[in-house]
Amino acid sequence: MYSALLTLFFSAFALLFSTLVSAVDVVAEGRALILDDDLESARAAAIQDAAQQASMQAAVYVSSNQHLRDGILEVDNMQIATLGRVSNIEVLDKKVVGRQYIVRIRAEVNSDTGCENGMTNSYMKTVAVAAFPLEYPAQANRGGLNDIEYGLARKILERMQGVKYLQPVNASNLHLHPNLQTAASRQLDNGALTTVVANSRNLNVQYVLSGVIRDMSMIDQRAAQQQNYFIDLYNQLDYKSRRHLRVLSFDLFLHDGYTGALLWQKRYQTAGRWHYEPEFRTGFSSAAFSQSEYGQKIDLLLGQLNKDVTEQLRCRPFTARIARADDRTIWITAGKLDGLSKGDRLTLYRRSTAYTDGLMTQEQLTNTMATAVVDEVQPTFATARLSRDSGTLNIREGDVVRAH
Numbered sequence: 001m002y003s004a005l006l007t008l009f010f011s012a013f014a015l016l017f018s019t020l021v022s023a024v025d026v027v028a029e030g031r032a033l034i035l036d037d038d039l040e041s042a043r044a045a046a047i048q049d050a051a052q053q054a055s056m057q058a059a060v061y062v063s064s065n066q067h068l069r070d071g072i073l074e075v076d077n078m079q080i081a082t083l084g085r086v087s088n089i090e091v092l093d094k095k096v097v098g099r100q101y102i103v104r105i106r107a108e109v110n111s112d113t114g115c116e117n118g119m120t121n122s123y124m125k126t127v128a129v130a131a132f133p134l135e136y137p138a139q140a141n142r143g144g145l146n147d148i149e150y151g152l153a154r155k156i157l158e159r160m161q162g163v164k165y166l167q168p169v170n171a172s173n174l175h176l177h178p179n180l181q182t183a184a185s186r187q188l189d190n191g192a193l194t195t196v197v198a199n200s201r202n203l204n205v206q207y208v209l210s211g212v213i214r215d216m217s218m219i220d221q222r223a224a225q226q227q228n229y230f231i232d233l234y235n236q237l238d239y240k241s242r243r244h245l246r247v248l249s250f251d252l253f254l255h256d257g258y259t260g261a262l263l264w265q266k267r268y269q270t271a272g273r274w275h276y277e278p279e280f281r282t283g284f285s286s287a288a289f290s291q292s293e294y295g296q297k298i299d300l301l302l303g304q305l306n307k308d309v310t311e312q313l314r315c316r317p318f319t320a321r322i323a324r325a326d327d328r329t330i331w332i333t334a335g336k337l338d339g340l341s342k343g344d345r346l347t348l349y350r351r352s353t354a355y356t357d358g359l360m361t362q363e364q365l366t367n368t369m370a371t372a373v374v375d376e377v378q379p380t381f382a383t384a385r386l387s388r389d390s391g392t393l394n395i396r397e398g399d400v401v402r403a404h
Helices: 002-022 038-058 147-158 190-203 231-238 289-292 293-314
Strands: 024-032 061-069 074-081 084-097 101-110 124-128 166-173 207-214 245-255 260-273 318-326 331-332 345-355 361-377 382-386 402-403
Touching: 002 084, 002 345, 024 038, 038 084, 038 101, 084 147, 101 331, 124 147, 147 166, 147 207, 289 293, 318 345, 331 361, 361 402
Parallel strands: 124 166, 124 207
Antiparallel strands: 024 101, 061 074, 084 101, 207 245, 245 260, 318 331, 318 402, 331 382, 345 361, 345 402, 361 382
């Protein structure tokens, strides 16, 4: 009895604790200048500032770059990842002091933890899904599955479309790996690197997903050969036999769209019965293929792949290209549809090309330790202001901003 009560007590305590960490009440103060006696605008700006302060108070990750300039301590670069979004804002007090509108609010900060760097899923990650070429094309002849090179990419894309922080782009006509036997190294080779960087710029994506199909043969090669009528009849009746098993094995690669660097890779494989006659051509995207055990096994495998990919991308940084830089203003190729909001702080990165000992090129991003603050947001682009002139930071078109 005592043990049962103790278990009940700790279960209730754990439930209460999980509730507390998932929704935190925070009291914060916000301020805004009153311009042209416009109290309504000042009040709205002060509440927005207070909401940001509440979010900062609940922060689990803060990093900054401090330096001295003319004897004054400055914080030039600050990155903040909060527990989540601010909601249920209640104004506790408001007053005007001089030209400042001051408010005190109570707000609820809903948690969204899980990333080691404290990052949340508020920004969209754009990812292009490229083709999956066959290392041995003749293996697709049985069943007429040659369209798997494009069809597999489309099936992966369809599953990713339901993930709230991912924006998949169909690039199934894009072949990234000219040498399938060696795909993929730590960095794409020069030709493929040029291809992925150029296409990521055209598609405006942050990440590129691709792969190579290594094997889709019958386990028992006798089943892949033409047989006489009686052997074919036996094979159909003996549909549970191992001779009907067909494998699918492919490598999956995730590359950074801005540098071409290989971020993650994994091999996926499965097997299922394929009992159709050798001359019967279903195609990869047909109902007949989906009804086969082989097709159903692949569908289950793609479900696991989708979980792996979305988990990989969930904590990856959000990156957007700088389209233009002028004095202290930059234009960014991402906007409200990508999750950007006024007041967001993004870190500036310079893009450059480095050369290895073998004269191979390698794209790289260098952190300038400077921050851009978003001040105007449109659906597909935004502007941000810098603390210093873009010329002194050597920021130009093609460089990027990043939220960690």
